Amino acid sequence: MINRVVLVGRLTKDPELRYSPSGIAVCRFTVAVNRTFSNQQGEREADFIGCIAWRKQAENLANYMKKGSLIGLEGRIQTGSFEGQDGKRVYTTDVVADSIQFLEPRSNNSDGSNSVSNYQPSANYQSLTQTQNTGQYGGQTYQQNYTRVDEDPFASSKGPIEVTEDDLPFDYRQVR
Template identity: 55%
Template sequence: MLNRVVLVGRLTRDPELRYTPNGVAVANFTLAVNRTFSNQQGERDADFINCVVWRKPAENVANYLKKGSLAGVDGRIQTRSYDNNEGRRVFVTEIVADSVQFLEPRGASQGQGNDYFGGPPSGGNDFGNQQNPNQNRSSGGFNDDPFSNDGKPIDISDDDLPF
């Protein structure tokens, strides 16, 4: 059997941190995850997925993420039910996160029109990694091509390939 979920999305509200009677931290948050296709009006819909994370990762989520933060969640789907105050059975489906990754620098989503993947707004910089598209290639940015402007052929034998 396999029950594995990997999500990337933005928090729809600030995480809610609580503690169990035994002192175990638990944080709840909702992640808005864009669908890969557009609807009939040409707009992208999103799914709003409830997530829960426990212990130290819960405290980290509550301390460092806020509404609009881009996060990656790795976990499993869990279903449960309970009887509400009116005596009705309520079914809940949620993601129990094993890990939550913070996918952008602190405060990067505040006031910026980043797209779903956390890219910079048009004309902006990429979180300080690239200041000018015409800058010197030796800046060490992650998009630099180590073989560009070399002019020499790359000599790779079949023994060098990992497959």
């Protein structure tokens, strides 16, 4: 059976670090995750998902992230229940984080606020080569090639593409 969750979203409030009676760090937090569609009024909606981090991840989250910080996490869904103050059974569903990634750099502002980048890469490019020299004395040069993955790489070819035995990563005669 599989119970895996991957989320990317923003913290709805500052994470609050607590310690269990046995001294283990625990942090409960909520992640706001945008839905992929808009409602009838054209507004984007979000889901607010309760999460739990334990031990060093909990401490790191509380020390380095705050309300509005963009994080990614991988974990599992855990359900539970308890008896409320009114005597009724209360059911809970949380995501227990196995791995948390901080998806924004720490801000250098003195007020400690995160600066959020609104950069969105252009979808009009086909290929771009970027070269950067770093330094006056023996600078390093690197190149990065970007290609859109949603375009057909064979669109410019004329006719069928021939595949030879040398192109195959295995001996096709043994596969039969």
